[in-house]
Amino acid sequence: MMDCPICLIENTKxxxxxVNPKAISILSGISQPVVVVSIVGLYRTGKSYLMNKLAGAKKGFNLGYNVQAETKGIWMWCVPHPTKPNHTLVLLDTEGLGDVEKGDKKNDLWxxxxxxLLSSALVYNSKGTIDQDAIEKLKFVGDIAELIKVKSTDNEDEEAEFSMHFPIFIWAVRDFHLRLNVDGRSVTEDEYLENALKLKNPERTTRDEDFNRPRKRLRMYFRSRKCYVFDQPSPEKEDLQNMENISESKLKPEFLEQxxxxxxxxxQEAEAKKVIGGIGITGNQLGHLAKSYTEAIMTSKIACMEDVAHTLSDMENQAAVQEAVQHYENKMKESVTFPTNTLNQFxxxxxxCENEALQKFLKRSFRDHEQTFLKEYMELMEQKKHEFCKxxxxxxxxxxEALIKKFSGEHEAALRQGAYTNRGGHEKFKKDLKEIEEKYNMEPGKGVQAAAVLQEYLASKESIGITILKSDEALTEKEKELEEENTRKKVQEMEQKVKELEELKKTEKSKDQQISVEKNMMGVLEKIAEERELMKCELRRVIAEKERERDSYLKQGMQKQAMMYQAQIDDCQEKEESQEPEWYAPIVDKFKSVVSYIAPTIIDLAGKAVKTKAIRKWREFKSSNKS
Structure with missing residues (x-):
């Protein structure tokens, strides 16, 4: 993938x-889901070493051993994920916070x-212990609401919704030299972190409020929290200044194990990066996120997650339409030899080819709730199908026409030479036409226009044949009248046959269109069902984690905080329940309106069938999902 890191977002002069275009170009080539791990913290705290370990390398991110901050901006390294097949691990090493040379707190917050915003997992790296000073250094958590919004509309519970969309939080405490002991008892690293995040109860003074504020926000914003403490890697100063090159045998076993x-x-725990709706994204989409969020913060000073997700979905849905339609066109050109023997074969x-194209469209598209891009896809597919039919x-x-020309050459020459104007010429004329027709009908591979072209040719000879008939002295007037009637009757029969074939073609095309409509509907329902299931899974996880917070506050006797979390739980449960009964009905109705625009001739045929099948298929899908 990448031999070394590259700057993704740079600090300009x-x-x-x-955003660095070269880094975006690298991301654009990654079609796999991405697991994104970012590390933040004060400069000179060893962030880059941990990121190199995640990359499975000793060198990569610049460690630096002097008192100046080495990493500027946000650096990126993409490597194959070591435990998740077909996933890419994207590591983001950030510029150290609190760089005295930079002296720009706004830049740190950005x-x-x-x-x-870009991470699946956020690692906060600090040194020493988790005490009041360490938590105050994490002041950026309290300022997040200045730059990040979940929805574009005003929302009183904006900050409460952060936990649904923020990454898991890992606090890495470096050079930890104390015992994990609280109130005389041994505790785990996680218990050590949660104890440090306990609130003062009650809040009697402004100082108590200041003490509690960063803790409340950290607990509210990051639903999943984990702590790891690390010994100093080595007692030798020289080793600490040469971590890239020394053997692991010189490092403490405890540090290596940690x-x-x-x-x-x-x-194991960092999942693929998702946007609002629980939709996992690829490297290419991560590049769009990086550009959109950076531009939003630099221009409007607010990064709205919903707006960015909407912009991303529009881009991806448009690309999904083009990719699917192009796939159909390419496959038709590759697999179909024109002309096909019958319309059914075509x-x-x-x-x-259309089924493959639909899968391409559904795989890449997401959040197309108004079916805007589905409509565009169906319109273009009908257009392409019509073009290939033509x-x-x-x-x-x-x-x-080439066969008619081939078999009628001698006949046309005879007409030019007047060979049929002699006595008995009409009989010879009929015989020659019959021979042309028989030879033509015996030829394979004529395709769907075989009857129409023959009918046109025979009709073109009708008036000539009647002229020859009237001048043929071998026939009586009665015989001429009868023969003329038979000739016209044969042409009319041929015309009727062609009309019937055309009606049959229309019926076959209508049936095919109905099948296509139903498959599109089923695909859309299953796609939306999957998206809703993902959302429900996210809601259930958030509910479980908020219940944990609520119970923690109840144990501390903090009823007000517990009630706040209960209100959030109730809201999530209400959203989860709204995913259930008859949700597919308006989707089917919207789809029918799309069909009525694209294929108005079949809406009456397809309407009831689509809705009936949609309901049955959804229930089958739901049943199999549960099992």
Whole structure:
């Protein structure tokens, strides 16, 4: 993937942040889901070492051993995920917060917010212990609401919703030299963190409020919290200044074991990066997120997660339409030899290619709740199918006209030479036409226009044949009248046959269109059902984690805080319940309106069938999902 890190978001000389086009180009080539791990913290705290370990390398992110901060902006390293097949691990090493040379607190906040917005897992790296000073250094958590919004509309519970969309939070405490002991009893690392985040109860003074504020926000914003403490890697100063090059045998076994546990946890618990709706994204989409969030913070000073997700979905849905339609076109050109023998054969080929195209569209598209892009996709597919149908007919006509020309050469020459003007000429004229017709009908591969081209040719000879008939002295007037009637009757029968074939073609095309409509409807329902299930899973997880917070506050006797979390739980449960009964009905109705615009001739045929099948298929899908 990448041999070394590259700057993703750089600090410009003007004190702004800008996305590096080269890094975006790298991300654009990653079509796999991405697990994004960011690390933030004060400079000179060993962040880069941990990121190199996650990358499975000794070198990569610049460690630096002097008193100046090495990392500027946000650096990115993409590597294959070591435990999740077909996933890419994207590591983001951020510029150290509190760099005295930079002296720009706003810039620190921008970096911190971007790390939060882009990550599946956020690692906060600090030294020493988790005490009041360490928590105060994490002041950026309290300022997040200045730059990040979940929804574009005003929302009283805005900050309460952060936990649904923020990454898991891991506090890495470096050079930890104390015993994990609270109130005389041994505790785990996680218990150590949660104890440090306990609130003062009650809040009697302003100082108590200041003490509680960062803790409340940390607990509210990050639903999943984990702590790891690390010994100093080595007692030797020279080793600490040469971590990239020294052998692991010179490092403390305890430090190595702690590092391994940290990496294992990240690999196991950090999931693919998701946007609002629980939709996992690819590297290409992560590049769009990085650009959108950076530009939003630099221009409007607010990064709205819903707006960015909407913009991303529009881009991806448009790309999904183009990719799917192009796939259909390419597969038709590859797999179909024109002309096909029958219209049914053409439609069968087309359906197979269309099914593949639909899967392409559904796989890439997301959040197309108004079915805007589905409508565009269906319109373009109908247009492409129509174009290929015309190609099939044109190729058939070309083959058929060439055969008529081939078999009628001698006949046309005889007409020019007046060979049929002699006595008995009409009988010879009929015989020659019959021979042309028989030879033509015996030829394979004429395609869907075979009958029409033959009928046109025979009709073109009708008036000539009648002229020859009237001048043929071998026939009586009665015989001429009877023969003329038979000739006209045969042409009319041929015309009727062609009309019937055209009606049959219309019926077959209508049936094919109905099948296509129903498959599109089923695909859309299953796609939306999957998205809703993802959302429900996210809601259930958030509910469980908020219940944990509520119970924690209840144990501390903090009823007001517990009630606040209960209100959030009730809101999540209400959202979860809204995912259930008859949700598919308005979707089907909206789909019917799309169909009525694209294919008005089949809406009456397809309407009831689509809704009935939709309900049945959804229930089957739901049943299999539960099992």
């Amino acid at each position: 003007e004190g702004k942040l800008a 970096i911190f917010c971007l790390a939060v 590092t391994k546990r940290f990496c294992d946890y990240v690999f 439609l069968e080929f087309s359906r197979r 190609v099939n007919e044109a190729k058939s006509r070309e083959v058929c």
